[in-house]
Amino acid sequence: xxxxxxxxxxxxxxxxxxxxxxxxxxxxxxxxxxxxxxxxxxxxxxxxxxxxxxxxxxxxxxxxxxxxxxxxxxxxxxxxxxxxxxxxxxxxxxxxxxxxxxxxxxx
Amino acid sequence: xxxxxxxxxxxxxxxxxxxxxxxxxxxxxxxxxxxxxxxxxxxxxxxxxxxxxxxxxxxxxxxxxxxxxxxxxxxxxxxxxxxxxxxxx
Numbered sequence: 492x493x494x495x496x497x498x499x500x501x502x503x504x505x506x507x508x509x510x511x512x513x514x515x516x517x518x519x520x521x522x523x524x525x526x527x528x529x530x531x532x533x534x535x536x537x538x539x540x541x542x543x544x545x546x547x548x549x550x551x552x553x554x555x556x557x558x559x560x561x562x563x564x565x566x567x568x569x570x571x572x573x574x575x576x577x578x579x580x581x582x583x584x585x586x587x588x589x590x591x592x593x594x595x596x597x598x
Numbered sequence: 599x600x601x602x603x604x605x606x607x608x609x610x611x612x613x614x615x616x617x618x619x620x621x622x623x624x625x626x627x628x629x630x631x632x633x634x635x636x637x638x639x640x641x642x643x644x645x646x647x648x649x650x651x652x653x654x655x656x657x658x659x660x661x662x663x664x665x666x667x668x669x670x671x672x673x674x675x676x677x678x679x680x681x682x683x684x685x686x687x
Contacts, residue, residue, distance in 0.1 A: 498603035501651070505607030508644055512614035515621050515637055521629050524621075528637035532614075536644050539607070543651040546600065550654050557659045561643065561666055568670040572636055575677035580629040582681050 493549055500542030507535025519588050521580045529573035537562050604652050611648065615641050632676045639669030 514527025544558040584591060618641060622634040646662040679685050 494600055498600050501607050502603050505610040509610040509614045512617035516617045532640050539644050543647050546651055564666055572673040576633050579677045579680035585627050
């Protein structure tokens with residue numbers, strides 16, 4: 492039963508990572524491309540780590556705190572890095588499909 | 599059952615890293631390359647954790663934590679450099 496849940500979580504996480512990376516390839520400009528990796532891939536990694544944690548618990552390795560550490564750290568830092576990359580793209584005036592804001596708005 | 603799902607997941611992660619590598623090589627601007635590198639870090643963490651799960655022994659967790667930490671620091675440093683032209687002001 493728990494092995495089944497773990498397998499489902501691992502498959503879900505890996506497919507989310509794949510979908511996020513396909514989004515990185517397929518979206519038209521940098522501002523839309525930020526959505527795929529920073530949201531979907533991070534969520535997929537969370538599911539994968541949860542599945543791995545359940546499986547390690549079944550193997551008798553005890554409750555792994557390290558997986559929870561990785562999940563917490565990635566969920567905290569992914570929005571920060573996305574914000575900084577978006578700010579750098581605005582600063583460099585990268586091409587956007589729906590026009591850029593005024594020069595004054597960027598600072 | 600878990601072996602089959604782990605093999606499928608490894609294939610999916612390899613495809614995802616291939617997509618990231620394509621964007622890293624192609625990306626029209628340098629910010630695209632930074633974003634692709636950040637995604638590559640996250641997928642590398644996922645790959646290491648999955649390899650650990652396949653073995654059933656926790657061997658690579660320290661490496662995964664290190665990649666997660668240093669990937670974030672690297673992305674912040676790249677973005678800071680693109681914003682200011684300098685990392686430590």
